[in-house]
Amino acid sequence: MDETESDARAPAPPPAPEPVGRREFLANALRLGGGVLVFLSGAPALGEDHVAEGYDWTQHRYAYLIDTEKCIGCGSCVRACKAENGVPDGFFRTWVERYVVSPEASHVDSPKGGLDGFPPIQTPFTPTKSFFVPKMCNHCKETPCVQVCPVGASYRTQDGLVLVDAERCIGCGYCVQACPYGSRFLSPTTHTAEKCTWCYHRVTKGLKPACVEVCPTATRQFGDMRREDDPVRLAIAHGRVSVLQPHLLTEPQCFYLGLDKEVR
Amino acid sequence: MESARHVFRVLFLLLVVVVIFSVGRTFLVPKSYGAYGPYRFDNVAEQAAVRPPQHGGSASCGACHAERLKAVTAGAHRKVGCEVCHAPLARHVRDGARSAPMPVDRSFTLCARCHRRIEGRPAAFPQIVLAQHQGGVEGTACIDCHEPHSPKL
Secondary structure: OOHHHHHHHHOOOOOOOOOHHHHHHHHHHHHHHHHHHHHHHOOOOOOOOOOOEEEOOOOEEEEEEEEEEOOOOOOOHHHHHHHHHHOOOOOOOEEEEEEEEOOOOEEEHHHHHHHHOEEEEHHHHHHEEEEEEEEEOOOOOOOOHHHHHHOOOOOOOOOOOEEOOOOOOOOOOOOHOOOOOOOEEEEOOOOOOEEEOOHHHHHHHOOHHHHHHOOOOOOOOEEEOEEEEEHHHHHHOOOOOEEHHHHOOOOOOOOEOOOOOOOO | HHHHHHHHHHHHHHHHHHEEEEHHHHHHOOOOOOOOOOOOEEEEEHOOOOOOOOOOOHHHHHOOOOOHHHOOOOOOOOOOOOOOOOOOOOOOOOOOEHHHHHHHOOOOHHHHHHHEEEOOOOOOOOEHHHOOOOOOOOOHHHHOOOEEEEEEE
């Protein structure tokens, strides 16, 4: 009994330095290395915080309002967009669709995107209502096109636009497929993704997008949600607006008035 | 001593990897990438300056054509911008001076884009059915009778 106790109390031999196992060492080295890499990649050189002369992009948050009940289908917006942005023939950054509807059947057409207006139409059914719906990029807040871009060419700006960096775009077309509104296309000249920019080269100078500028019926309106008295902000804040395909939860920033259930 | 050499080797290797990575990264990643998110921030400024605005708006037309603009804004076409029927300002004016004649479309098709009765237009909008309009024939210019800048209905 005594013997065992004295054994236990016997001074332990000086503890040898705990050898670091190879496995443990490698794991720690990897952790450290990974941390260094994260640190390096997360420390980018801050660029010049400047978008355009006299323009602060944190002071704006744009939104677009389309009153479908006013549209006469003249296609001025489509022509203006083409002229303003040099959109290649056969492709459209904005287009107008015509819906001819009866309770039993419906017909949708958009000849050349509405570029030359619309011709008279005969339908095999007797239409009970018909209307035009201008469409374009919805500049969604939770946009799938930006999420799928593998090279960071698609992005959302702080003033609320979705843009494409043609220099980085590799033309893979994922975003073209991801967009539920069909707003993007691959340009046949640059072979990069192209889309509506809400005429960023105009709005940063205080101008309206070209389609809004030429719309003869004020169907199309462009506004700034950061301005309390903005007519578009007031219409969205107080009116009953809807968006295209709300079930996709993309939070479009193009708002519609008088949208019909037939419109997708 | 042996273990210290192992440690040194691994640390050295790690250092080499980190150096290669950071040097390679500075060459491959654009300067402004990541400043505000996973994109090249310089592109925002590039997009803002991608081209000069082509459309100037009716007010810019009024700088030279004040009388005409006054007539338009007093008439039924007051909400119709000049560039809707003509062409973008940039085709006519460069650096504040007239560079080319403004196209003038006198055709029936120009008026028909808005005013031909077709399925889809709001009923209240003024539209004509050509066959019932002055015995009209497609191709006859509307502006023979109607003044386009301030039309009387």
